[in-house]
Amino acid sequence: MTKNLKLDVKIGSLHMKNPVMPASGAFGFEMASLFDFNELGALVPKSITKYPRGGNDTPRVCEVTGGMINSIGIQSKGLPYYMEHIIPEYAKYDVPLIASISADSIEEFAEMSEIIGKDPAVSAIELNISCPNLEGDGKAFGMDGDLSFELIQKVKGVTDQPLIAKLTPNVTSIQEIAIACEEAGADGLNVANTILAMAIDIHTRKPKIGNVMGGISGPAIKPIIVRMIHQVRNVSTLPIIGCGGIMNSDDAIEMILAGASAVQVGTANFINPLSMIEVLEGIKEYMVEYNISDINNLVGKVNIPSSTTTLY
Amino acid sequence: MTKNLKLDVKIGSLHMKNPVMPASGAFGFEMASLFDFNELGALVPKSITKYPRGGNDTPRVCEVTGGMINSIGIQSKGLPYYMEHIIPEYAKYDVPLIASISADSIEEFAEMSEIIGKDPAVSAIELNISCPNLEGDGKAFGMDGDLSFELIQKVKGVTDQPLIAKLTPNVTSIQEIAIACEEAGADGLNVANTILAMAIDIHTRKPKIGNVMGGISGPAIKPIIVRMIHQVRNVSTLPIIGCGGIMNSDDAIEMILAGASAVQVGTANFINPLSMIEVLEGIKEYMVEYNISDINNLVGKVNIPSSTTTLY
């Protein structure tokens, strides 16, 4: 029965055989012995920066209710190492590779995208626009509609790769940013990165994260992300990748019903290394149970009562 | 020993004998038989609207990891009933009463504040600027710095009561809103209201909340609120009331260390009706343990390592 399920989804010219993939920064080839990467819809390595970076002070993670805070600081070996050693490692698999890029300026995003985009092993680029704009006021690019527009448009001009904008949830209106990215030519939207958070050890009175603040991930943020997916779906026709707090297939299906065409699993991998495989299996079972032959027929199919006020 | 602890805090001319009070909407005189209201720093009834309101469709609450979503819709009996029946009920206690106001327009906020402000039983007004601006685009007043400024300034002109602006956390920069409120003459800032969220029942495919979206409260949001308190503390000298996810005294102390002068306890009351009393006791024990004689000496005393980058 599961044989006839249509699970494949598209983001621009990126074609994935199923909607389940890892979230950047919570996946790597060190996991290759745990399950078969060929089962996934796509592979998404940790975000790469142009130059090598050392990352932030430890502790870089701490546990909070229903999740964790991380502030790794995008420790990276730089673009040349990435092109030479990391991409080839993933190219071994028969699954599209989505390269995630972090940069300090729009020019750097464009420059890196151009280089990475030329690698035939790469099938799409995810632009981590949640990282701070070091030439501007230090706020993330994705906190500003105009900057997001400019960034995507610039990158669009230098590469033909499908572009996924990874939005930050730390905004007043995720719709506004989504629209800006769509208008600038993005092929898909990742909703979303982590939510900025902080925890303090009341006995040492020190922040629990070396870098004081970090991003919260895990089930605690899922209801906020589901809301944002639904909001973005209402204003944009772009395929959405839902990301934030998925622990099991029910969570993934919830995001698909809210409007996501695909999902990324991050923190759950740390707790159950087989999370992604189980999410995929669970989606199939749900489709069989409810007689859904094509996953795309579930996307955005939440039943909104007509009487609902649009103000919250 | 706890006898000599100085626990009293001030917000403008509002003087509270201790920093622990309820959060609006999660408290009422139906709880009077559970503990002695006179133990609290202040009493905060549910937000009142000018006209009676029926509230939203049920279900109005649902459970999520580490919290709950609510969308009550501010069910209210209107201002005249409030003045005649609700305020006198709270006036019986020897504790300052903070009246929480929700309104659809700036004029309505001013009109209501003027009326409520004249009642001698009221000691301060909390302006719930997280509610939507029905004359504008439907976004909350507190999502826009200019509107927040205008709102507070208008209200400041019609009453001498200390004004507390209850901020919404659904913003790109809570600092910007905090500064606007301070410049407009607010006496204190409540950080913060609930975070907009959504949950879907994957079997019925219906939203778990009748009104589709609602606000998430409870420990899941605490790390986000702690971060915002810290951010606001860095840009404003106004006393902050920390609110969001406090379940016990450790959580309250964490917020105080982040920069809160007082705290509000909401959802925790639903799980443990003695939460507020236990939070207060726990704060006292902590002060004794660490030899803190005046609670004000703890406010904002998180130890930030000097090497920290200011970009997150």
Next chain:
Amino acid sequence: MKAYPLEVLSNVQVSERYWHMKVDSTIIDESITAGQFFNIKCGEGELPFLRRPFSIYRINREEKTIEFLYLVKGSGTVQMTKFVPGENIDVFGPLGVGFSLKEEWDSILLLARGVGIATLAALAQEAAEKNVKCVAILSARSNNDLLAAETLQGFGATVVKVTEEDGTSNVENVQRLVNQLFEEHDIKAAFTCGSMRLSRLMQRSAEKRGIPGQIALEEHMGCAVGVCYACVCDVRGPHGINSVRVCKEGPVFDLEKVVLT
């Protein structure tokens, strides 16, 4: 009402989906009436986050115990099955307004569906204590779910069972039974709980005959004490329809006044 630490005396599975729990209520010095409920903390830690509301299934005033009958549904009730005898659990209540049996009601009809039976069982017990004749139609998916029937019979109630399993639980058949029992037993008041469909049926049938009645409602709850307005329902009042709180003005309401949707 208060959050009482109550000792679990027993907590056992009584059928495929139902569990029965008895707790020591000695320390509760308030009166408890049928139809009231308790809000139970189902786990020691943070999970599940909210308490869960449960009606009182039996009140044993002499031995100072109370009993609950619960359906295992989601995270909260799954946790509850882990309560072990000897353990103290955190039980908040008694909450809300229960049933009230008027003097003149010497013969009553109960119509309960599923776990609604748990709620009406306490009423049957009270009826027995007051020598009120009690007739009950109990509806469920399967006979296995109808274990509480014996409890009601133990109280001297006349019990009619209908189930999907037997094909007897359809609205037409229940309507026929209601009509028949109203006549046969000269019913003075009607009570219902557990199904919107059956409640509407009972409301219409009682109205037609001018028979008064009461209904116990369920709604998702926040505070369970009346402060948060999470649990509202509509009832007809002298000045039109009012939104009232199931946890405070209810969970038991006059059958004729409730707006059933």
Next chain:
Amino acid sequence: MKAYPLEVLSNVQVSERYWHMKVDSTIIDESITAGQFFNIKCGEGELPFLRRPFSIYRINREEKTIEFLYLVKGSGTVQMTKFVPGENIDVFGPLGVGFSLKEEWDSILLLARGVGIATLAALAQEAAEKNVKCVAILSARSNNDLLAAETLQGFGATVVKVTEEDGTSNVENVQRLVNQLFEEHDIKAAFTCGSMRLSRLMQRSAEKRGIPGQIALEEHMGCAVGVCYACVCDVRGPHGINSVRVCKEGPVFDLEKVVLT
């Protein structure tokens, strides 16, 4: 490495703050070495959220069991005390790089503090199996915390205990002991775990004598497999200081290379 469901054989409190757990490791068909660790899921539900890393305390290859010694610290370890014999727990590993005893190291000195003793115990066991002479200085708050001393003695190790209780655990005294034992036992390699202060002392002392060594580090972890870069520390490499992962390149590192802060 893999997430194995392992049966708990015993889980008992062995002193005021320490617990000892033995699990059946029959299904693990990979090799496990002293110094490696497992990342344990401490509760069945969502709490605590993350797994918790624990070194192997003892490896019993014949009976196919492994043992952990753990300090009850916060939510995770409190949950672990609730594991009961017969229960299957979710144990992910073996992870990281363990100790390696070189052929020529016929006499080694261990310096462990607190729960670091658990980590070095497995090394003492391996030393015993390889007929390597093993001398250990164990430091703790109180004698009560030094229960593992007997385990080490059982492996034939010479054990010196120092505690706050006895006033013997100060740096000066430990330094004196280290110097003395280095001489007395013609130590060829030095190992340490559990205290930054003592690790620095050991690093300096070994360096002065040109003695090699290894150190087991702890750091807060996310993935525990090397993908997230949560657990980094600095080590000196041929081209300067490198940031490496405690979970992947460690937790055991060459003593002389680690940058201790």
